Amino acid sequence: MTMRNSPESLDQRLMQLWRQAALKAEPLPSQAALSELLGASRPSVREALVRLEQRGLVSSHAGSGTFPNPAALGQSMRLNESYEFSEMLREAGLEPTVEIIESGWTTLTGADAALLQEKAGGPAFRTVKRWLVDGAPIMVAVDVVPGSSRADLDVDPKLSVFEIVELLRGTRIEWEMTTVRARTADAHDKKYLGLARSEPVLGLRMVGVNLRGTPLYVARETHLQSVVEYSIIRSVPQRP
Numbered sequence: 048m049t050m051r052n053s054p055e056s057l058d059q060r061l062m063q064l065w066r067q068a069a070l071k072a073e074p075l076p077s078q079a080a081l082s083e084l085l086g087a088s089r090p091s092v093r094e095a096l097v098r099l100e101q102r103g104l105v106s107s108h109a110g111s112g113t114f115p116n117p118a119a120l121g122q123s124m125r126l127n128e129s130y131e132f133s134e135m136l137r138e139a140g141l142e143p144t145v146e147i148i149e150s151g152w153t154t155l156t157g158a159d160a161a162l163l164q165e166k167a168g169g170p171a172f173r174t175v176k177r178w179l180v181d182g183a184p185i186m187v188a189v190d191v192v193p194g195s196s197r198a199d200l201d202v203d204p205k206l207s208v209f210e211i212v213e214l215l216r217g218t219r220i221e222w223e224m225t226t227v228r229a230r231t232a233d234a235h236d237k238k239y240l241g242l243a244r245s246e247p248v249l250g251l252r253m254v255g256v257n258l259r260g261t262p263l264y265v266a267r268e269t270h271l272q273s274v275v276e277y278s279i280i281r282s283v284p285q286r287p
Contacts, residue, residue: 057087061095065104065115074112075105102128103280122278126251129223131207132178132186132268139275141180148187148239149175150204155193162254163262165193172211174204177239185274187239192216192264212255212263220255220263227251236269247272 064084068075075081078096082089096113099105102125107113124135136143153173160167171193178186190208194200194215202211209220228250232242240248249270255263270277 057085057091057095058098060085061092061099065099066120069115069117069120072115072117074114077112100282103282106282116280119280122280124275124277125280126225126227126277127279127281129253132188136178136180136185136275141275143185144179146177146179147174147204148177149173150202153191155191159191159265162265163191163193165195169193169195172202172215174208174211175239176204180274183274184240184271186268186270187236188266188268190264190266208255208264208266216257216263218257218261218263221258223253223255225251225253232269240269240271249277 061081064075064081075096076084078089078092081087081092081096085092087095096105096107100107104116104119105113106116124139128135133143133145151173152170155163155165155167155169155171157167159165159171160169165171171191173192174188174190176188176190177184178188190211192208192211192215197215200215202214206214212218212220229247230250231245232240232248233245236242236248237245249272251266251268251270253266253268255266257263
């Protein structure tokens, strides 16, 4: 059970206040007021506000206050944020379902081995998952996690790639290095996304790394762009 003072719970409750302020284009309450409203310590509130600023959702100005970014209200599918795709779709007002198309142990190909700094031919756990909205495919993801010391382990393919990494490698993902490429759907895309013809798709290739920079998984996602729009929010450095 999530505790009331956990970062996840605090962030969720702060986001509710952020949304209210953004809708009115008004500054957020002071840190002291937020601390009382949220039932959290001021240091915890200050850290939560820093996380919002890193996401491009607020801008803090000494002596003036913390201002929400009203334009962010319409930016649901954020390419510069990493969390479960199902949650991103729900925030966009859609209810997704997830299908596991393929899963199991395989051997690393040369391309994946190079990205993961592993030897080609070594064992890796591979999943192919498809996300659907109203029964129609919207995205397919192919995740590959090397696990030479745990190749005999029975892995639940329903786990997220982050959970599989922790299971097989005993460490956490801290960053994703992402390459974005708009392209035309190929035979692989048509097969998994049920496309009758070639059409534009958005391709993402992600390599997840831990605090030491060790590559721990490679993921390739293909997104249809006809259902939701994808966006990026970038903070603009202010001149003194």
